[in-house]
Amino acid sequence: MGVRGKAMTVVGKNIPHDSARGHVTGESIYVDDVPFARNELLVDFFWSSVAHGRIRSLDTTAACGVPGVVALYTYADLAHNLFGPIIKDEILLAEDVVTFIGQPIVVIAAETREALRRAKAAIKIDIEKLEPVFTIDEARRRKQFIGPTRHIARGDVNAAFASAENILQGTWRNAGQDHFYLESQAAIAYPGEFDAISVLSSTQNPSEVQEVIAHVLGLPINKVVVTTKRMGGAFGGKECQATHPAAIAALVAHKTKRPARVAYNKDDDMRVTGGRHPFQNDYKVAFTNDGLITGLQVDLYSDGGAFADLSTAVMGRAMTHVDNAYFIPNVQINGTVCRTTLPPNTAFRGFGGPQGVATIENIVEEIACYLKRDAVEIRMKNCYGVDDRNITPYGQTVKNNLLPRLFAETIERGEYQKRRQAVTEFNAQSKTHLRGLACTAVKFGISFNTKFLNQANALVNVYLDGSVQVSTGATEMGQGVNTKIRQLVADEFGIDIDMVMLMPTSTEKNNNTSATAASSGADLNGSAAVDACRKIKARLAEVDRGRNLPWRELVQAAYRDRVSLGDRGFYSTQGIDWDVDKGCGTPFLYFTQGCGISEVEIDRFTGMMRILRSDVLMDIGKSINPGIDRGQMTGAFVQGVGWLTTEELRRTPEGDLLTHSPTTYKIPNIQDLPEIFNVDWIENDANTVNIRSSKAVGEPPLLLGISVFMAVKNALSYVSNGAIPKIDAPATGEEILMRLTAYRHKPTFVSS
Ligand code: MOS
Numbered sequence: 001m002g003v004r005g006k007a008m009t010v011v012g013k014n015i016p017h018d019s020a021r022g023h024v025t026g027e028s029i030y031v032d033d034v035p036f037a038r039n040e041l042l043v044d045f046f047w048s049s050v051a052h053g054r055i056r057s058l059d060t061t062a063a064c065g066v067p068g069v070v071a072l073y074t075y076a077d078l079a080h081n082l083f084g085p086i087i088k089d090e091i092l093l094a095e096d097v098v099t100f101i102g103q104p105i106v107v108i109a110a111e112t113r114e115a116l117r118r119a120k121a122a123i124k125i126d127i128e129k130l131e132p133v134f135t136i137d138e139a140r141r142r143k144q145f146i147g148p149t150r151h152i153a154r155g156d157v158n159a160a161f162a163s164a165e166n167i168l169q170g171t172w173r174n175a176g177q178d179h180f181y182l183e184s185q186a187a188i189a190y191p192g193e194f195d196a197i198s199v200l201s202s203t204q205n206p207s208e209v210q211e212v213i214a215h216v217l218g219l220p221i222n223k224v225v226v227t228t229k230r231m232g233g234a235f236g237g238k239e240c241q242a243t244h245p246a247a248i249a250a251l252v253a254h255k256t257k258r259p260a261r262v263a264y265n266k267d268d269d270m271r272v273t274g275g276r277h278p279f280q281n282d283y284k285v286a287f288t289n290d291g292l293i294t295g296l297q298v299d300l301y302s303d304g305g306a307f308a309d310l311s312t313a314v315m316g317r318a319m320t321h322v323d324n325a326y327f328i329p330n331v332q333i334n335g336t337v338c339r340t341t342l343p344p345n346t347a348f349r350g351f352g353g354p355q356g357v358a359t360i361e362n363i364v365e366e367i368a369c370y371l372k373r374d375a376v377e378i379r380m381k382n383c384y385g386v387d388d389r390n391i392t393p394y395g396q397t398v399k400n401n402l403l404p405r406l407f408a409e410t411i412e413r414g415e416y417q418k419r420r421q422a423v424t425e426f427n428a429q430s431k432t433h434l435r436g437l438a439c440t441a442v443k444f445g446i447s448f449n450t451k452f453l454n455q456a457n458a459l460v461n462v463y464l465d466g467s468v469q470v471s472t473g474a475t476e477m478g479q480g481v482n483t484k485i486r487q488l489v490a491d492e493f494g495i496d497i498d499m500v501m502l503m504p505t506s507t508e509k510n511n512n513t514s515a516t517a518a519s520s521g522a523d524l525n526g527s528a529a530v531d532a533c534r535k536i537k538a539r540l541a542e543v544d545r546g547r548n549l550p551w552r553e554l555v556q557a558a559y560r561d562r563v564s565l566g567d568r569g570f571y572s573t574q575g576i577d578w579d580v581d582k583g584c585g586t587p588f589l590y591f592t593q594g595c596g597i598s599e600v601e602i603d604r605f606t607g608m609m610r611i612l613r614s615d616v617l618m619d620i621g622k623s624i625n626p627g628i629d630r631g632q633m634t635g636a637f638v639q640g641v642g643w644l645t646t647e648e649l650r651r652t653p654e655g656d657l658l659t660h661s662p663t664t665y666k667i668p669n670i671q672d673l674p675e676i677f678n679v680d681w682i683e684n685d686a687n688t689v690n691i692r693s694s695k696a697v698g699e700p701p702l703l704l705g706i707s708v709f710m711a712v713k714n715a716l717s718y719v720s721n722g723a724i725p726k727i728d729a730p731a732t733g734e735e736i737l738m739r740l741t742a743y744r745h746k747p748t749f750v751s752s
Contacts, residue, residue: 010487010497011692014627018482018502019230030232031186031202032263040188040259041070043252044116046106046123047272048098051134051655052341053127055096060106063122068115071256073107078251079218085208085240087147087308090344092216092247098127099306100343101656102272104244109252109260132341134655136280136301139338146304146337147312152319152583154393155330157286160295164286168370172283172362174355174729176303177276177348177643178659180667181477183232184269187246188261189213189253197250198225203242204234204475205515210507212243213250224250229504234477235639236347239515240309241273270660276348276643277302277314279355285363286330291371291378295330298322298359302352304337305344311337314345316449316580318352320394320587324360325403325441326382327389333583342655347517349639350699353444357703358644358729361440365710369717369724375710376416376439380407384443395584396445400686402619403441403593409682410439410595414615419599427718434604434740435612436715439597440707442618444700445588446519446690447576453514454573454589456524460489460532462565466552468493470532471503473513474525479698480628481521487624488526488691492533495551519592519696522624524571527691532569539563575689590687592695594618596637596704598674600711607737609645609712614674616704621687621695633679633701640705642668644729645712712736719743 022028046063060072075081075093084090094105106123110116133139161167187201187209197219203209206226214221226246231238245262252260264272279302286295300318304311315335322333364382368375383403384390390398411417416439423435447454458472470489476482482502490497503509514524543558558565578587598614616637623629646666650658659665687693709731716725716736720743727739 010490011624012622013625015483015487015497015625017480017628018476019478029229030183031188031200034188034200037190037259040261041109041111041252041256042113042116043107043109043249043260043262044120045104045248046108046120048094048101048103048105048127050098050127050129051101051132052130053098054130055094055098056126056128058105059124062124063108063119066115066119066122068111069108069119070111071109071252072119073251073255074105077255078216080215083212083215084308085310086312090307090309092244099341102343104248107248107251109256132655134340134342134651136278136303136338139340140301144339146308146339149334149336150315150319150580150583152333152394153331157295157297157330157332160286160330161284164294165288166370167284167286168366169284170366170726171280172359172728173280174278174358176278176345176649177647178270178649178665179235179237179275179348181231181233181235181237184264184266185238185242185245185273186263187249188259189246189249190259191253191257195219195254196223197254199227199246199250201226201228201242201246202231202238203228203246204231204238204477204517205240205242206475206505206507207473207511207513208240208515209243209246213247216247217250217254225506225508227504227506228475231475231477235349236351236517237273237275239347239517241346267660270665271657272343274305274309274343274345275649277304277311277345277352277355279318281359283359283363285367287367289371291367291373291381293326293328293382296328297332300333300335300356302337303340303342303345305340305342307344309344309346311345313449314347314352316352318356320445320449321353321356322360323393324357325379325384325443326360326364327384328393331393333393349636350702351518353699354640354643354703354706357442358706358709361706361710362713365438365713366724374420375714376411379439379441380404383407396586396588398443398591402682402684403443406593406595406617406619406682407441410597410615410617413617414439414597416597423599432604434602434715434718435599436711436713437597437599438707438710438714439595440704440710441595442593442700442703444592444703446523446592446696447573447587447589448514448518448520449578449587451576451578454524454576456513456528456571457510458525458528458532458569459509460529460536460567460569462536462555464556464559466495466499466555468500469503470500470529471506471509472525472529473505473510474521475505475516477516479521479632480625481516481525483628484522484624485526485529489529489533492530493537493551519698519700523690523696524573527571528569530569530691531571532567535567535569536565589689590695592618592620592697592700594700594704596707598707598711600708600715602712602715602736604740607733607740609733609736611641611674611708613676614707615678616680616701618681618701619684619695620681620697621684621690622693623681624692624694629697630679632697636699636701637705638668638673640702641708644705644709645731646672648730648732
């Protein structure tokens with residue numbers, strides 16, 4: 001209830017995104033839109049053009065002499081070079097060894113871009129080449145791993161295999177994905193008095209940027225302020241890897257006492273930053289003749305790249321999502337991160353969840369193929385129950401499980417059975433095209449697997465005209481978190497939404513914040529903001545003494561009574577726990593669930609695939625902002641489809657990325673959308689554990705893009721002469737064509 005007993009009215013409404021107008025008119029300010037300060041320097045870095053090597057000599061004399069060059073720095077200019085969010089194995093600037101192409105070696109500060117370019121060309125370096133490692137297989141052969149192999153186990157898989165009616169095994173691989181945020185990595189650092197430094201950063205994680213800058217410069221954390229107004233997309237790519245440009249800019253500002261700006265161009269950004277982890281997963285599954293899964297062993301291997309970054313946490317989420325929607329009584333899941341000589345892979349929307357979920361969805365599709373049954377039947381048979389068969393391999397009970405209902409409703413709304421028949425008939429009759437249909441599910445755990453990250457603080461200030469400023473640790477990357485928090489605060493005070501303004505995220509106002517990540521930005525920070533509002537409201541209620549003063553008068557009365565009109569809120573998620581060594585616990589506060597049906601059509605001569613129709617039906621609790629949530633569902637689904645079908649990172653044999661621009665790296669565009677695209681959610685008021693009974697929605701719908709990939713696999717099953725069609729991700733047109741060709745020439749062809 002509002003202070004004056006006014007009903008809550010804004011939550012649940014389609015309040016336009018904060019940036020809706022600003023992005024279109026150009027009024028929205030991004031880091032590199034900030035006008036240049038007097039004396040400001042441009043900063044770039046000279047990087048390794050060798051994937052693995054030892055630096056024999058480095059000569060920057062000529063580069064120093066380039067007109068307009070102000071300074072060059074190496075690791076020797078840093079107080080500390082070593083850092084890392086989980087495992088401290090990362091160096092900001094290469095020392096004697098380089099471990100990926102794009103690794104920064106020398107920081108250059110100059111007056112002009114031309115001077116930067118010429119300085120880079122003038123740096124003389126001699127690198128002795130060492131053996132690079134570009135594949136998971138090679139890393140496994142060399143036992144080059146990041147962190148220990150982790151395990152989640154339940155029951156007795158060996159007994160399940162020993163008594164199995166059927167066993168299938170194989171390997172499923174997915175490639176990486178570039179974040180392709182429209183705003184590249186960028187930061188500006190401003191030197192302050194007495195070594196203070198202030199940084200504008202396009203980051204999901206201002207506190208981490210602050211901490212790393214303080215660390216590498218040898219300053220106490222309180223000397224550094226990091227501010228983030230908004231990002232032009234992030235998708236996980238600015239959770240850790242925004243730190244490097246910010247730290248480099250800060251180094252220059254700190255040393256030269258001049259403002260310093262770093263803004264990667266798109267090509268450089270794609271080459272030097274990591275992306276989604278490629279995975280290679282060996283599986284063995286036992287199941288009955290009826291298609292009931294009785295045992296599953298999966299050995300997950302990811303390509304972590306050269307440094308740990310968040311790879312071990314990403315693997316943790318992959319491992320806790322291998323079960324997805326399915327109850328599997330006997331399970332053994334092992335997860336190993338491989339170290340290669342490629343840019344460190346990092347957080348990417350879904351954070352390992354998509355790789356885990358795609359693995360089991362692929363397995364279920366193969367079981368259906370093998371048993372000559374419809375995959376949807378196998379899925380529903382193995383689906384988590386509502387009252388029983390509802391405990392995950394890691395011991396968490398799936399509460400308020402809506403998956404059986406979501407399957408049933410999606411199948412009905414999507415006219416699955418009718419279309420299955422139509423697809424079968426089409427494939428029997430068409431000589432030119434091939435269709436496929438698949439229904440997959442998502443059960444995405446909400447909360448950071450790392451317990452301590454599940455906390456947030458907020459600062460709420462009420463001014464004398466009744467207007468309100470809110471600051472939280474949440475960063476706006478286009479997902480609409482600021483709009484949702486505005487709605488929550490407006491309702492809490494019972495005031496008009498226009499009275500509430502979200503301020504830039506700043507470490508000065510909110511300390512030790514977690515990254516805006518794991519889909520939990522609105523959950524955590526919205527809850528913290530509401531906590532602050534409630535403290536203020538409690539004091540205002542005493543001032544009001546039942547007089548029912550209008551908001552503005554009440555605020556002024558409180559001020560005259562010398563009652564504080566600002567407060568700090570705090571929130572920490574209760575009831576979650578995770579033992580990473582034992583692989584068990586209750587890591588998630590709740591699950592966001594959904595189902596998706598996709599139908600694809602493939603040109604039998606070219607392999608070109610288009611999506612005829614997709615139906616996405618989810619449980620997102622009570623939506624705080626339906627328009628924003630619909631946008632998240634639509635965009636995430638399409639991003640998932642891109643990962644699995646068209647986006648392909650190609651490298652030279654030396655490991656240099658060739659696909660570093662939109663001309664060679666194919667993200668989905670409007671023509672790649674499903675021709676019919678139904679996005680909807682069911683009513684669910686029961687998620688009372690979360691703010692206003694809402695559910696997180698940023699990542700989960702991405703995993704329904706897997707339905708498109710499985711529809712491709714399903715299409716291939718119509719021409720594979722009875723064999724299980726094997727296809728890895730991405731299922732590009734070329735990849736599909738190669739499968740089709742193989743089936744034509746070798747009737748019983750099965751590749752691994
Ligand atoms: Mo997100 S992939 O948890 O930044």
